[in-house]
Amino acid sequence: MTHYSWFSVFTKALSGNKGWDRAWRDPEPKAAYDVIIVGGGGHGLATAYYLAKEHGITNVAVLEKGWLGGGNTGRNTTIIRSNYMIDGNTYFYEKSLQLWEGLSKDLNYNAMVSHRQIYNLFHSPSQKEAFAKRYNIMRSCGIDGEILDREEVMKELPYLDYSPNARFPVYGAAKQPRAGTARHDAVAWGYARGADMRGVDLIQNCEVTAFQRDATGAVVGVETTRGSIKAKKVGIAVAGHTTQVAEMAGLSLPIESHLLQAFVSEPYKPLIDTVITFGAGHFYISQSDKGGLVFGGDLDGYNSFAQRGNFHLIDHLLPEGKAMIPCLSRLRFQRTWGGIMDMTMDGSPIICKSPVEGLYINGGWCYGGFKATPGSGWCFAHTIANDRPHEFNAKLTLDRFRRGYAIDEKGAGPMPGWH
Amino acid sequence: MAEIRSALAGIYAPGRKGAGTGDAEVSIREVTGRDIVQLAAWPDTVDGVASKASKPVGTALPSDMQMASSKGKTTVFRTTREKFLIVCLLKANIGEALRETFTPEEAVITELGHGRTILRVAGPKARDVLARGLAVDLHPDVFTPGAIAQSNIHGVAALCHRSGPDQFDLVVPRNFAVVIYEWLEETAAQFGYVVEEAGS
Amino acid sequence: MAGSHRIPNGGRVTHGASASFTFDGKTYQGLQGDTLASALLANGIHLVGRSFKYHRPRGIYAAGAEEPNALVGLREGARAEPNALATTVELYDGLTAKSQNNWPSLQFDVAEVNNLFQRFFSAGFYYKTFIGPFEKSWMWYEHIIRKAAGMGEATTEPDPDHYEKVYKFCDVLVVGSGPAGLSAALAAGRAGARVLLAEQEPDLGGALLSAPKGSSSDQWLSATLEELEKLQNVELLPRTVAWGAYDHGTYTLMEKVADHKLQPDEHEVRQRSIVVQTGRVVLATGALERPIPFGNNDRPGIMLAGAARTYVNRYGVLPGKQAVVFTNNDSAYQSALDLKEAGIDVTLVDARKDAPAQLVAVCKSASIEVMSGRAVVGANGRMRVRSADVAEFDAKTGASSDVVRQLACDLLCVSGGWNPVVHLSSQRGRKPEFDAKLAAFLPGTPPDNQHHAGAMLGAFSDAGAAQSGFAAGAEAAQLAGAGEPSRALATEGLTSADWEKPLVPIWDIKPGEQVKKRKRFVDFQHDVGVSDVELAHIEGYVSVEHLKRYTTLGMAADQGKTSNITGLALMAELTGRSIPETGTTTFRPPYNPVSFGVITGQETGLHFRPLRRTPLHDWNLKNGAEMINVGAWQRAWYYPQGGEDVDAAYIRETTQVRKTCGMVDVTTLGKIEVQGPDAAEFLNRVYVNGWKLLKPGRARYGVMLRDDGLVFDDGTTSRLSDTHYFMTTTTAEAAAVMTHLGWLLECCWTDLKVHVTSVTDQYAGIAVAGPNSRALLQEVFADIDFANEAFPFMGVRETEYKGMPVRVFRISFSGELAYEVATPSGFGEAIWEALYEAGKGHGLCLYGTEALGALRIEKGHFAGNEIDGRTSLEDLGLGKMASTKKQFVGSVMRQREGIQDENRQRFVGLEPVNPEERLRGGALLHPHNGPHAGHGLGHVSSTTYSPALGRFIGLGLIEGGLERYEGQLVDACYPLKGWVVPCKVVSPHFYDPAGEKQNG
Amino acid sequence: MRITCPCCGERDYGEFTIYGDASRRRPHIEDTDFETWYNYVYIRPNPKGRHKEFWHHTRGCGQWLVVERDTVTHEIYDVSLARDVVTLPEAPGAEAAEAK
């Protein structure tokens, strides 16, 4: 496998770019594996990568029903951050952010991890206090964070609406300097290449349709559109399809699938150097390295598996963009798309051993799972390899709902569409 | 009777405005002097209540939620299957009459007159103005005189009643009335419009 | 003359109506009816921009929305519009445009060095580089890369123009105004259906406008338009693109109302968003010509054959003097003939061995040399094509020979076939189907309410398109409930000539061994070439979706209108899969890019979201209140006196309330009438405490839980009669509570006879608090006996003041003797003024939300900061309030171990050890003297300076609550600013804990 | 998306608010069984296909609807007033009492 570097780019180019290896192989599925990961998104691929790298478990297959990275990994707005305040989330997301920091080097694949900061705008004194609490917790847990007043925000983000015309004037912002963005496709491909290099079989166009169970009820393999495959352990990381796949093992999960849209504008010269979230609505924006303004907002509002949004959301969202940054008015979006979100009843994820022997669950990422990709893979691999969670994911259990230990950052309660 | 302060008192400004100079194609007027009362029956009493109420109300109550019934200056909207909104002249004292007519086992009565503002938009371009904020088909063949729609207008939940061939009455929540009034003025400007003196 | 390359009196532009414009600072003349592109060509300008990655010189390639190259910066200052398509910008007098993505100039662009290194900058090279040497090295590289990327430059000024949205409804929406679309509208119009026709171009006619002026089709066109204009039931919308197809017949359109003017007229919007709800849709969106990749096929002067024909016939412009037309199909012969007719020298290169004999004969007689079995393998010239290298070509094997001829030219026209515009069908989730004969994707069975017609279906003759359009329109009208067309379609004047010979698909012209290797472009805008597709293939990015993302093919602003199909066909060839097996990527809205401004419409500035005003809003403003946003409301925050800031004001107001009395606007509290025979039972279920025994004329405080057993909301509810309660909620949760109650009644407890009605708008709410409040109210509302025994705490009384009904509640949020007055909104100001006037004798002050907050904190009342969706009854110290005699919403789930856990954070008061030291909301509580790490023991939720106590105080939540920490010291830490404030944990009831004041 | 309110007619879905799955029935207020409540509050069927859900016609008549909708195609099969279709649970113990 070619090591990626300027040198390899240069030498291969001289020979007409013909000598590159495949980024990953295209193997036929074997009859049995030690571990099968269902779902070839960022989380599934990262899990396989860390199983191989951290735990030496390489007889692993990742089964993907479509193409690698084609789920939410391929359609998210790529914001990475670790500004969570509820115990159970805080250190988990921070672990993930730390893994992001070294990811490109670790993978020898440029995931374009850009620590371009995030600004969470707030528009009232009480909103400020809520952000202060969150960011104080981060600081207290050793995570970077700052709080700015209006004048400071004016200096750093001069293009926001500070006019008397602003319906919700900017009062200040919380900022996480290490937050930023990463190139979503590269994350999937980098993990895929890294896992493949370590012997993991990545099998595309292979949909899992059922679980094989033994007499005790334990999961011992899967049925797929490419035949049945045995496995000692099966981990599922299928995001929007979590309930569908869990159902195959008879598990009902506290998750609903909802639709989230995202948008990209035409390419412009650098305008927005950072990530900004609007506090008087649900709009956030950053600019891709290519120049497109990548933005999004709230869920479309109803259960859906369609990957296709509706106009009402757009109609509601774009005014928020213009309210925050008036000069967006003459700029144009060129593409919209949707993803299927695995929304839990408290807005926080689940990484744990399931009640069914041999089956492990990674899901419930809501709209925050991209930033979790490295941490999620790392913790899920640990959980699968050791049959118990790492301290970082110890609280992200399934039984927290039953026991009354919800991890509810928003305080929205058991309404999955409201987180 | 004490004077009711209009929600628009601070900004209402009669006059000919907007594009052009001749006859305006849109007129806007606040309709004042109205009482609004909600009569809410129960699933098993609503039919009886509707027929019994026609006497104190002075007109038959509508059976259809998409069509108002009117007589003189009294108009009744059926806003849900069990609820009616009665709009009539203030002096009619309709709430009292209804409370005397019905026990709570039949229907309950709620005063809403101060909670709504009525704005009348009329003229050949009235429909074009409303089409810019109301996602309801106002074509005269579909939304015939008398028709009502409870919907969103420029982001505010409101009721739109076609009170004449080219005339629409908007019943809007009082605390958002200024928003709708400002929006009407802004939207009508392209056609040229007149704000008439408020009145009954 | 408007441009040196203008055909005298040629085209459909208005000769004589000239418009002057500037491009890169130089002034030129064009004509009304021109696009910016045609006006530039009329002035002999082909080079208009630089490409995205390699900064290659680029020209005008197409004549419509599919243009991949000619992106310019339009207008200046606050109206600057980056990435405008020169081919769709209508020329107006005074237009200013500039080229993009070059420095220092369009002619000499330093970054063109990238072009020299293009093989290093192949697809995905950045994934393999910029990785080290350090962990965050990318941060450094990114800075430079970002500057180089992007196209146009955005203004940072706010937009001076206005926009609006309009809702339209119809039976049949027709998209496209070519012969197919017009005929569809005609059929549906004649059938009496309500018809809307949307056409993105300013003129209706579609491909007919590209025919020579005076063609027989012109008569058909004018007769058809005349009839359509007369039909009352047909609305024609030129300059309107249908950009999105959504569920259940919703189509989104954008009309460019004033983009063809220097600026919009007074009261005119710039653009209009049209949301169409339609019964049926006829898509007649035509077909787009596709390029053929050959060496340097991106040079200025190279354009689509149909576009060249359009420039000649529609705009009366000569895009060159000497043309080579390179094709694999019959359609380009028409272009060749029309170019020739306009005086351009033409050589036609047909890749097919057996060129269509009749067309060849026509060409011969027009002195056009036709070379068949030949292909253009490369173009020469940098800023403008100079010549074309022609080689022998075998379409079957794709092999080409050495260059056999070099044809000098300044215009190189290309036609690789036609791609039906299937976007609006595919947006609905319908995968297009490959038609091998046309070598193109057709839309397939129309999804939901759609009908398809014309070139979109591969009907390439005018008459054929018209007929299919008419049939589609008639069917659509019928299915929408209209009748049959009153008359059949007349096609006189329209040609019905079909292709003589089928096209041979060509996706790439690979140069022969001896031929110079030059980049062959597939996606011009993103600089994606055949070699990039090959590289993606070698590296295993073989799924079309991986191909797209790895190479960025089709991801530019044109969304691959001219490039997608070629790219995937190339991948099919490389993988040995068929084209249908390879499949297309997903078509997504919008068809053309759409501005933020137009979608935003009027929801901008202060109208971004509706502003909710209390009945006292005007009065408050008139009397100098500083306002603050609270949800949709604006409330009086404080009433400054003599330049006071908020802190000075609230301390004064709070002090005054406790000393004499004060008055505050509390209209924003949610108010709900709960009426009906089962009202008591209903409240008993939704509140944790009991309600059945509450007597009419009395109020009670209540708390509601969510289904998960955590606190939802609280408020005071009064019983007005046996079957009538008046509920209040918090301002923040008013709507949520109303919704929740409605849901319980209509979806769960349908056996309860209760109606809930929001009356927040119906009543103004005025709170009067302070020791003098009794005397003041007694003076104003003389009919009520305000004596403590007669009107005790939690009592309710009704009266009238000068004919205005008033309801007085004796409740207190401040801990003072206090009352709340409710009156119908229209009397709100009058009652407020009466109290204000009378209050002068009682030391009444006005107070705002800041003082309101200070008072409640002193009293130890929790509010939104504490009820944040995560607190339980016990956390708030209300465990005992929950009735044990009944079940209520949340009563089962609140028993869970996690909700009852003793380690939960519970509500307490906090006193800084140093009374002068300010506590801050959002501070964390850590053990005194540390360690100050981790999530902490709790946090500070509300703080204020307490004038009554002469010190700063706070409320908070802490693990184990008072039981564990009462009297102990903790540190309130605010690491964001490095503040540490040691405090004592105390009871939250700082002020009058026994309640003597409020009850006395 | 368009929803046809039985009372107001066809409207844009932006006028409505979804309130979640309607296939589960709310347990009786007197029911104190933990499992019953846990399943009701936290577990929803989340089908890929036909889905019954509560919608509130928030910006219209304010009534509550039960909508049967496809979560893949968004096709709407049926809309009813919730009052007409929800059924009441039996009081706890009623079944047991009957069995005896």
Ligand SMILES: Cc1cc2nc3c(=O)[nH]c(=O)nc-3n(C[C@H](O)[C@H](O)[C@H](O)COP(=O)(O)OP(=O)(O)OC[C@H]3O[C@@H](n4cnc5c(N)ncnc54)[C@H](O)[C@@H]3O)c2cc1C
């Ligand atoms: C519009 C949008 C914006 C977002 N923005 C952000 C953001 O800014 N920041 C952030 O942190 N997160 C964001 N997210 C969330 C984030 O994208 C996801 O949480 C994360 O990518 C999930 O990764 P995953 O690997 O779990 O899932 P996916 O990437 O969805 O992968 C799951 C894979 O499982 C496959 N699969 C499903 N069923 C089967 C089966 N039966 N057999 C085999 N394979 C199967 C799917 O095809 C899919 O490829 C956003 C999401 C969306 C949609």
Ligand SMILES: NC(=O)c1ccc[n+]([C@@H]2O[C@H](COP(=O)([O-])OP(=O)(O)OC[C@H]3O[C@@H](n4cnc5c(N)ncnc54)[C@H](O)[C@@H]3O)[C@@H](O)[C@H]2O)c1
């Ligand atoms: N000779 C050939 O081989 C050949 C090939 C292709 C097309 N044609 C010609 O094309 C014509 C076919 O007629 P037709 O009516 O099907 O197509 P057309 O090209 O005449 O008309 C399509 C129209 O739809 C408009 N349009 C496309 N998408 C739109 C959108 N989203 N919103 C608004 N407008 C949109 C285009 O601007 C265009 O005007 C015939 O005149 C035929 O001669 C000929």
Ligand SMILES: Cc1cc2nc3c(=O)[nH]c(=O)nc-3n(C[C@H](O)[C@H](O)[C@H](O)COP(=O)(O)O)c2cc1C
């Ligand atoms: C961060 C990000 C940036 C994107 N930028 C572009 C872009 O510049 N151009 C483009 O056409 N699509 C862009 N896309 C969208 C993809 O084209 C595509 O719509 C998305 O991956 C979902 O896939 P689908 O539309 O094929 O379902 C971007 C997507 C993401 C997640």
Ligand SMILES: [Zn+2]
């Ligand atoms: Zn309705």
